[in-house]
Amino acid sequence: MTDTIAKQLALVIDLNVCVGCHACVTSCKEWNTSGWAGTLPDGNPYDADPTGVFFNRVQTYEAGTFPNTETIHFPKSCLHCEDPPCVPVCPTGASYKRAEDGIVLVDYDKCIGCKYCSWACPYGAREFDEEAGVMKKCTLCVDRIYDMSLEPERRKPACVLACPTGARLFGDVIDPDSDISVAIREEGGYQLMPEWGTKPGNHYLPRRKTRQVIHADELVRADNPLKKEGRLPRADEGAPSLDDVTSW
Amino acid sequence: MRPAFSVIFLTTLIGVGQGLFLALVAGQFYWVIGATKVAEAENFYAFGSLLALVFLAAGLFASFFHLAHPERAWRAASQWRTSWLSREVIALPAVMAIITLYGGLHWLEYRPVLMTFGNMKDLDLTMATGYLGAALVMALFICTGMIYACMKFIQQWASPLTVLNFSLMGSASGFALATAYAGFMESPLIDFFAGGAILLAIAALLGRLTSLWRNKSIKFLSSLQSAVGMHHRNVRQLTRGFTASSFNLKEFFHPGSPTLVPTLTRAYVLLAFVLPLMLMIFGWNQGSMILFSLTFLIQYAGLLIERWVFFAEASHPQNLYYQKVA
Ligand code: SF4
Ligand code: SF4
Numbered sequence: 001m002t003d004t005i006a007k008q009l010a011l012v013i014d015l016n017v018c019v020g021c022h023a024c025v026t027s028c029k030e031w032n033t034s035g036w037a038g039t040l041p042d043g044n045p046y047d048a049d050p051t052g053v054f055f056n057r058v059q060t061y062e063a064g065t066f067p068n069t070e071t072i073h074f075p076k077s078c079l080h081c082e083d084p085p086c087v088p089v090c091p092t093g094a095s096y097k098r099a100e101d102g103i104v105l106v107d108y109d110k111c112i113g114c115k116y117c118s119w120a121c122p123y124g125a126r127e128f129d130e131e132a133g134v135m136k137k138c139t140l141c142v143d144r145i146y147d148m149s150l151e152p153e154r155r156k157p158a159c160v161l162a163c164p165t166g167a168r169l170f171g172d173v174i175d176p177d178s179d180i181s182v183a184i185r186e187e188g189g190y191q192l193m194p195e196w197g198t199k200p201g202n203h204y205l206p207r208r209k210t211r212q213v214i215h216a217d218e219l220v221r222a223d224n225p226l227k228k229e230g231r232l233p234r235a236d237e238g239a240p241s242l243d244d245v246t247s248w
Numbered sequence: 249m250r251p252a253f254s255v256i257f258l259t260t261l262i263g264v265g266q267g268l269f270l271a272l273v274a275g276q277f278y279w280v281i282g283a284t285k286v287a288e289a290e291n292f293y294a295f296g297s298l299l300a301l302v303f304l305a306a307g308l309f310a311s312f313f314h315l316a317h318p319e320r321a322w323r324a325a326s327q328w329r330t331s332w333l334s335r336e337v338i339a340l341p342a343v344m345a346i347i348t349l350y351g352g353l354h355w356l357e358y359r360p361v362l363m364t365f366g367n368m369k370d371l372d373l374t375m376a377t378g379y380l381g382a383a384l385v386m387a388l389f390i391c392t393g394m395i396y397a398c399m400k401f402i403q404q405w406a407s408p409l410t411v412l413n414f415s416l417m418g419s420a421s422g423f424a425l426a427t428a429y430a431g432f433m434e435s436p437l438i439d440f441f442a443g444g445a446i447l448l449a450i451a452a453l454l455g456r457l458t459s460l461w462r463n464k465s466i467k468f469l470s471s472l473q474s475a476v477g478m479h480h481r482n483v484r485q486l487t488r489g490f491t492a493s494s495f496n497l498k499e500f501f502h503p504g505s506p507t508l509v510p511t512l513t514r515a516y517v518l519l520a521f522v523l524p525l526m527l528m529i530f531g532w533n534q535g536s537m538i539l540f541s542l543t544f545l546i547q548y549a550g551l552l553i554e555r556w557v558f559f560a561e562a563s564h565p566q567n568l569y570y571q572k573v574a
Contacts, residue, residue: 049493051495057489063482065482090327113317122564127495193565
């Protein structure tokens with residue numbers, strides 16, 4: 001994938017906002033299990049040792065030492081890498097990256113289920129469907145973001161629409177003026193495991209603290225050193241009026 | 249990584265078949281240049297090629313069990329420009345085809361002389377086919393090894409040692425089988441094969457020990473910090489996000505206990521290398537067919553264990569995301 005692409009649709013996930021509610025997990029499963037591509041099957045759903053296919057998960061991490069700890073809720077799905085290692089290794093050509101919008105997809109009619117692509121994804125983003133015998137993964141809801149029967153503002157991935165806190169943003173990371181490019185630029189957006197040169201499309205916005213520093217002299221009004229409060233004297237009728245200086 | 253038995257059998261069985269064919273071609277070359285004077289056993293190369301084909305076909309058969317859609321396997325030949333797996337899918341039938349040709353030509357005793365060298369030695373069609381076949385066999389070893397070596401973030405695999413060891417271990421087991429086969433056919437090449445098997449087993453042992461040492465001292469490039477992007481010295485997972493099982497847990501972790509890998513490592517160093525070397529030298533000394541056959545069987549069993557460990561010892565960076573249930 002050395003050829004540059006014109007557009008790279010992706011998600012930006014704001015870890016400062018995510019509360020770890022898993023709404024994106026369930027909405028993803030619901031949308032993708034009811035879609036044209038068949039179910040995301042669960043094995044032994046009501047039995048011992050259940051398992052299941054999920055394209056998106058929310059994990060939780062903790063940083064620091066008690067009591068100075070910070071909890072990070074961390075949603076993870078396919079990052080739609082700009083240079084996806086999972087694509088060139090596929091022997092059948094079932095895995096591909098769309099030139100028009102950068103979405104990485106699997107052609108379920110070509111996949112032989114060799115699982116080689118899943119080895120080649122450092123993020124563990126691919127999910128094998130035991131029932132259909134094919135590799136699946138997040139499609140960025142390709143079956144709804146272009147659906148012209150939906151109102152334009154609902155043409156977004158199911159997870160983005162479901163997020164109650166607005167932690168998930170969707171857009172084109174290559175367009176420098178898109179909402180998500182601005183967010184990445186201005187809020188310190190970063191990529192996962194940059195050491196492997198995969199250039200993930202999805203970015204994460206870090207946890208950040210908003211602190212206000214108040215200096216001692218800011219607690220004292222420099223223009224009122226004697227701390228005498230009260231209405232300022234009424235100025236003469238003819239005097240020029242000036243906010244902050246006069247009382248009316 | 250989870251060791252898949254289909255792949256364990258595929259890589260070890262085709263290794264034997266490839267090594268046996270290399271032994272046959274090397275043996276024929278040894279005989280042609282006149283290093284041994286005794287007449288060659290009848291149909292030695294034809295039956296030898298058949299034996300190599302049996303192993304390659306068994307490997308191919310095993311590989312189909314790895315696919316969820318074997319009926320679509322033909323598609324796997326399409327991406328040879330980018331995928332080593334696709335290249336292997338092409339190289340394996342090509343190797344089988346040329347071995348069939350090599351064995352067939354010997355069977356039919358069709359050996360037209362292609363050229364004569366200054367020293368009055370001839371290059372006949374069978375020898376030329378053998379050279380071509382040997383080149384294809386080497387290409388297949390490279391494809392098989394590169395399937396693993398090209399995964400740069402599975403750092404235990406991402407090394408030229410992976411390709412070298414697949415080639416050496418396959419060749420060593422093939423030469424061991426060739427020795428037993430030569431004994432069975434009462435071929436004069438038996439000493440040549442036994443010597444080759446010993447040298448290759450020593451080389452394979454050194455190669456594998458080097459990779460074991462390398463794996464011990466690997467510095468991993470990924471960490472939980474880079475995986476989550478939280479550059480704090482003390483980060484840990486509280487939950488992977490689910491309590492049930494998943495593909496991430498089944499495919500990328502090996503099912504054994506933590507002590508199983510070191511135990512099996514010791515077992516295969518013994519079974520695949522040390523014991524076969526001793527048996528081979530002893531058998532050579534005694535001229536014992538039984539010991540030669542036993543050498544091959546023990547070595548093959550050892551290589552099955554080696555391949556299991558090869559997968560189990562490989563750590564995938566995705567495992568960083570799956571450390572804790574809740
Ligand atoms: S996150 Fe994994 S599956 Fe998705 S594009 Fe990147 S390498 Fe491929
Ligand atoms: S599992 Fe399917 S998509 Fe993945 S490498 Fe194999 S054929 Fe390609």
